[in-house]
Amino acid sequence: MKSINLIESLRNVDTSSLVDRVEKNLIELFIEKGFKVGDTIPTELELKEAMGVSRTVIREALLRLRMIGLIDSKKRRGAVITSPDLTAVLQKSMNPQMLDDSTLREIFEMRLSLEIGMADFIIQRVTPEDIAELKAIVKSEPKKAKTHLFQIEQEIKFHGKLYDITGNETLKNFQKMLLPIFDYVHQSGILKKQIALKQFVSHAGLIELIEKGSAEKLRNGIRNHLENHFLRIL
Amino acid sequence: MKSINLIESLRNVDTSSLVDRVEKNLIELFIEKGFKVGDTIPTELELKEAMGVSRTVIREALLRLRMIGLIDSKKRRGAVITSPDLTAVLQKSMNPQMLDDSTLREIFEMRLSLEIGMADFIIQRVTPEDIAELKAIVKSEPKKAKTHLFQIEQEIKFHGKLYDITGNETLKNFQKMLLPIFDYVHQSGILKKQIALKQFVSHAGLIELIEKGSAEKLRNGIRNHLENHFLRIL
DNA sequence: TGCCCACATTATGTCATACATAATTCAAGT
DNA sequence: ACTTGAATTATGTATGACATAATGTGGGCA
Structure with missing residues (x-):
């Protein structure tokens, strides 16, 4: 039992990539800030500054959110929260x-x-x-x-x-x-x-x-x- | 009815982004080539060449596939097909x-x-x-x-x-x-x-x-x- | 005044390049 | 035979540049 716990804890070295973490952070941020459907989220540049990572990473994270239908982005307008379509x-x-x-x-x-x-x-x-x-x-x-x-x-x-x-x-x-x-x-x-x-x-x-x-x-x-x-x- | 059809056809101007199309292409490619779980797919560079787009776009498309669990990528090894975990x-x-x-x-x-x-x-x-x-x-x-x-x-x-x-x-x-x-x-x-x-x-x-x-x-x-x-x- | 057009602005979309990092290979050395 | 470590390679991250589309803005014209 002990050894299993050990292995478990070893596995928790956070193998997730930077993008994974940023994605998670973003979702948490939106929830925390109480963003509702239709609200526009900060621009990529702002997020990049706020989180201290490159725009590439921010973009890849946003891409995922867009993919699950959580946000929808248009040029110039920026990205807005949408209600995800599960299917x-x-x-x-x-x-x-x-x-x-x-x-x-x-x-x-x-x-x-x-x-x-x-x-x-x-x-x-x-x-x-x-x-x-x-x-x-x-x-x-x-x-x-x-x-x-x-x-x-x-x-x-x-x-x-x-x-x-x-x-x-x-x-x-x-x-x-x-x-x-x-x-x-x-x-x-x-x-x-x-x-x-x-x-x-x-x-x-x-x-x-x-x-x-x-x-x-x-x-x-x-x-x-x-x-x-x-x-x-x- | 006619006008509706007209509108319909107007809407079909392919508003999808490049990444969207590449993503679709990739999936089709995998199916067509009969890739099975465990097979490694071409590298990003190869795909970039083959499709004539930047590596960024390829990466963003692959990112999506990875997200839906269709591929799993490791450094050096490249990306391999996996069975998507729907949930x-x-x-x-x-x-x-x-x-x-x-x-x-x-x-x-x-x-x-x-x-x-x-x-x-x-x-x-x-x-x-x-x-x-x-x-x-x-x-x-x-x-x-x-x-x-x-x-x-x-x-x-x-x-x-x-x-x-x-x-x-x-x-x-x-x-x-x-x-x-x-x-x-x-x-x-x-x-x-x-x-x-x-x-x-x-x-x-x-x-x-x-x-x-x-x-x-x-x-x-x-x-x-x-x-x-x-x-x-x- | 009020409308319209052209230009500036801005945020996302795409591209190119460079370097970091991890996994693998392979050969040298003990 | 085993280990060590350097070379290799494909993905991961960072950065800068330009393209594109939507919005804002101001000047000119009726």
Whole structure:
């Protein structure tokens, strides 16, 4: 135990680069100073003076902040605080080919979790127009999916609408982001081969459940609807 | 419609900065060349030559890639491809004080969704040791929470363990990330004031459900357990 | 007066160069 | 065989210069 602590403390020699520290400092500074969205932050030159590092370092740190959407900078105007868009940040690293298999698989699972859990929000916030739209989507579905591709498109349309109904933008963005991954995993050899492809609760069935208005029933219905996916990972 | 299209096309004058484009190019290059985790990418000088821009620009682009965890660079060795850690990316922008209220609220909802949806994975992967640990946690809970703070700590411990059981690292990391947000939202004035604080399914009750082995029952149990939170947003 | 144009100003964007630093290689020396 | 240390190399940091775009400003003109 003691030796572990020793190693731990040895590891803490602050291996972070100067830019790392400046970045951290900047964030702390903004919070401390109570900067709000829309406020302009000091210029690069001022920060350089204040922190005693080169403008290069300041710039690289600001670049990171800009990247995570914390600031937005324009020429002459300087940089202003913005509200970070979480999903935009992820988008870039969310490339299926760049992620390793286990991460991909975990993301696949997360998507399933999210969709089951959002039943309550659907029930609470669905409007008659939403239901009509869902029905229209189902109606446009072919009896027997002609092509695999078409089938997937239908899936995306229907489930996308479900996310839509929750009115949760962050959730929607996540869905948009997770979709390519989900599809990729679905088709790749990461999971077990698709076996039965039995038909469980259908889209039409889900609509019925939504109309009935019971969150619990809908929740379990969605779970059932996703059974084919679950069969492949459990 | 036409005018909208016009505006759309006008907006597409490529307002992106040079660094933006280089970044994109680099990612495409890596994918195209089929770089795998562990491969070293060309040096900054080589990239500078190949792309015909200054090293500064290359560096800023690489900085971004490094930031999203796509590459990891060491002196002398150069930069190597790594598997991006999605959550590490988010961590920085996930500062409650930096996000606006509606986003915070949406994250709050997402966390609830996730937790309900993971019932299946818990049931599937729980071990006797896990259950013992859960019971130990519950045992250490005071009859009546002495302090609000202590109560929260207990919550975190128990629910953290639930995430743990799923064995899904990405999910766990998300939980870790969402926690501060969740807590912040919980205490801030964003949501309705906490009203009744009735006791629904308890932690002990959840353990029972886990032991019973029905994913559906557990799912609904978790939903019930979180009722206090739902009451505040619906 | 009030509007408009040209110029100055200013802060970010890009470039080039130099040096610092750390990791690796490799050969000399014990 | 092992260590030591210098050379090498790629990233890290610093600095100065110029480009570019947005804003501010003042003079000229109707």
